[in-house]
Amino acid sequence: MLFCFSCENESINKYVATPSKLSIPKLFEDNILAPIIPVDNPQTIEGVALGKKLFFDSILSVNNTQACADCHAPENAFTDSDRFSDGVDGILGNRNSMPLFNLAWNYDEKFFWDGNTFSLEHQAFVPVTDPIEMKSTWTEVEQKLEQHPEYPLLFEKAFGTSKIDSTLVTKAIAQFERTLISANSKFDRFLLGEGELTPQELNGFNVFMDETKGDCFHCHGSDKNPLWTDNIFHNNGLDETFTDLGLGAVTGDPADNGKFKSPSLRNLAFTAPYMHDGRFTTIEDVINHYSEGLKNSSTIDPLMKKVAQGGVGLSDKDKVDLKAFLLSLSDHDFVKNN
Amino acid sequence: MKRIVSLIFVFLCIGLTSCSEDNDDKVSLTNVTFNFSHNWDEIPITNSDFNTIKFTNAHGNQLSIERLRYLISKITFYKIDGSTTVLDGYNLVDVTNNENLSFTPTTFLTTGSYSDVTFTFGFNNEDNSNNYEDLNSALWSVPAILGSGYHYMQLDGKFLNKTGTEQGFNYHAIRAVDNPGANPTFPQDTFFNVSLGAITISNNATFNIEMNIAKWFKNPKTWDLNILNQTLMPNSAAQIMMFEYGQDVFNLKTVNQ
Numbered sequence: 212m213l214f215c216f217s218c219e220n221e222s223i224n225k226y227v228a229t230p231s232k233l234s235i236p237k238l239f240e241d242n243i244l245a246p247i248i249p250v251d252n253p254q255t256i257e258g259v260a261l262g263k264k265l266f267f268d269s270i271l272s273v274n275n276t277q278a279c280a281d282c283h284a285p286e287n288a289f290t291d292s293d294r295f296s297d298g299v300d301g302i303l304g305n306r307n308s309m310p311l312f313n314l315a316w317n318y319d320e321k322f323f324w325d326g327n328t329f330s331l332e333h334q335a336f337v338p339v340t341d342p343i344e345m346k347s348t349w350t351e352v353e354q355k356l357e358q359h360p361e362y363p364l365l366f367e368k369a370f371g372t373s374k375i376d377s378t379l380v381t382k383a384i385a386q387f388e389r390t391l392i393s394a395n396s397k398f399d400r401f402l403l404g405e406g407e408l409t410p411q412e413l414n415g416f417n418v419f420m421d422e423t424k425g426d427c428f429h430c431h432g433s434d435k436n437p438l439w440t441d442n443i444f445h446n447n448g449l450d451e452t453f454t455d456l457g458l459g460a461v462t463g464d465p466a467d468n469g470k471f472k473s474p475s476l477r478n479l480a481f482t483a484p485y486m487h488d489g490r491f492t493t494i495e496d497v498i499n500h501y502s503e504g505l506k507n508s509s510t511i512d513p514l515m516k517k518v519a520q521g522g523v524g525l526s527d528k529d530k531v532d533l534k535a536f537l538l539s540l541s542d543h544d545f546v547k548n549n
Numbered sequence: 550m551k552r553i554v555s556l557i558f559v560f561l562c563i564g565l566t567s568c569s570e571d572n573d574d575k576v577s578l579t580n581v582t583f584n585f586s587h588n589w590d591e592i593p594i595t596n597s598d599f600n601t602i603k604f605t606n607a608h609g610n611q612l613s614i615e616r617l618r619y620l621i622s623k624i625t626f627y628k629i630d631g632s633t634t635v636l637d638g639y640n641l642v643d644v645t646n647n648e649n650l651s652f653t654p655t656t657f658l659t660t661g662s663y664s665d666v667t668f669t670f671g672f673n674n675e676d677n678s679n680n681y682e683d684l685n686s687a688l689w690s691v692p693a694i695l696g697s698g699y700h701y702m703q704l705d706g707k708f709l710n711k712t713g714t715e716q717g718f719n720y721h722a723i724r725a726v727d728n729p730g731a732n733p734t735f736p737q738d739t740f741f742n743v744s745l746g747a748i749t750i751s752n753n754a755t756f757n758i759e760m761n762i763a764k765w766f767k768n769p770k771t772w773d774l775n776i777l778n779q780t781l782m783p784n785s786a787a788q789i790m791m792f793e794y795g796q797d798v799f800n801l802k803t804v805n806q
Contacts, residue, residue: 242682257606417694421692422783443689466601511717513616513719516779518781519714
């Protein structure tokens with residue numbers, strides 16, 4: 212009886228926002244595991260809407276000058292076209308802003324170039340208080356949001372409370388970020404039988420998949436994995452010595468020095484510059500790196516081929532075709548519609 | 550519906566067992582677990598031994614291991630009367646990340662005597678043609694130009710080459726393929742079955758299986774990493790060699806029950 216009573220009370224008092232299932236693209240549904248959605252932060256219509264508003268609102272920064280979207284711009288597939296982003300004081304970081312899409316399929320849930328943060332919710336905590344990014348404090352942010360004419364009601368709708376705290380802010384932002392799904396590139400449509408590729412793009416795909424040529428698939432996946440990344444950390448031969456230890460600084464293991472997360476190859480048309488430090492301004496630069504520019508070091512990934520010769524040595528034609536294929540992974544609707 | 554039928558069957562079997570304690574021919578359902586451990590010529594290895602050049606293969610190449618993943622599938626129990634029980638599922642052993650070193654199939658096994666227990670290293674050709682979401686997510690698939698399907702093993706590391714320089718190697722086992730491209734052909738099967746021998750299952754059983762990694766380089770000849778180190782997937786001769794070298798790498802250490 213007591214049990215029934217308490218259940219009844221809970222069901223009466225507990226506010227539930229409107230569930231909003233992620234729209235999972237067919238290629239994802241058919242080929243890879245389901246996205247990661249925490250049980251304590253289900254997707255809701257109100258939560259996503261709140262997260263989107265917060266993402267684009269400079270209220271999260273100390274002086275109300277910087278929003279998440281300033282370094283993660285929709286037109287750049289939610290990254291920054293600058294090599295390094297500047298924070299509220301104009302101080303530059305030392306890594307290129309990461310693009311944001313298909314984040315719910317990062318199965319290990321390690322975020323940032325060096326994987327220093329577990330879960331999308333925890334990731335959203337970081338920039339707000341980073342002294343060279345938004346430079347705020349959560350106490351200040353919570354006060355500003357609670358005094359705002361709209362936010363208390365939006366939090367009420369999303370989470371059933373107008374008591375705003377950092378956990379709810381980051382939950383809302385994470386819900387929004389999980390809706391940033393990119394799956395409508397020319398190559399996607401080709402795989403779905405809804406479009407054709409040019410002979411150049413097709414040859415580029417073969418270069419990508421050919422272990423004697425590009426051998427890109429071991430880290431960046433294939434037509435069987437629409438993420439185009441393994442979300443794992445590799446030293447891809449950028450440097451002989453490291454000024455930025457990457458994963459090694461996180462784990463403390465020298466064997467991880469110089470390792471950074473493989474980024475997705477989707478949306479390269481919008482995400483320049485490339486690599487963790489944005490050192491390459493063009494896709495040609497990136498291809499030339501793997502073809503002739505590899506630098507040996509103790510932690511270089513053994514998947515890097517022909518390191519002594521500088522790389523795999525692609526022909527000029529294969530380079531051009533590979534670029535054409537890579538650009539076919541760009542999703543123009545994604546940058547227009549978000 | 551299938552699940553309900555299975556549950557009824559399980560309950561019936563449990564019931565039968567509990568009602569026939571004095572019956573010597575009782576049959577009950579058990580779980581079997583397969584643990585995978587690794588050694589280099591009897592010296593145990595875990596991922597803490599990775600990333601350092603500390604091993605020497607039979608050819609004399611000094612090498613490190615940086616990544617080791619392999620697939621086993623189709624665990625099969627053979628009865629003397631010819632009947633077989635194939636346990637559902639497959640297991641991608643990931644030594645690098647210490648994942649899936651223990652595998653408990655969902656299929657129950659009846660107690661009794663079995664004339665042999667086997668598993669497949671990799672996938673047989675039929676299983677290799679299916680689509681597996683978890684393996685695709687783990688970037689385990691093989692490009693269509695190399696015959697499609699999935700890797701059987703990825704053993705990556707570095708060795709000291711003839712000039713004394715560290716050089717990468719990728720000992721990747723797949724289905725051997727010729728004529729990479731639009732119409733690849735397959736010279737011979739390169740998955741293989743590993744026999745664990747006869748066993749009497751009386752209770753929940755744990756099979757402790759070990760892989761001697763050194764044997765991937767040892768028998769029938771010695772594998773020289775200076776000659777065969779990278780780009781081995783489209784090299785059908787190398788794939789057939791891996792098939793040959795792999796025949797005795799697995800060993801059943803113990804069975805606990």
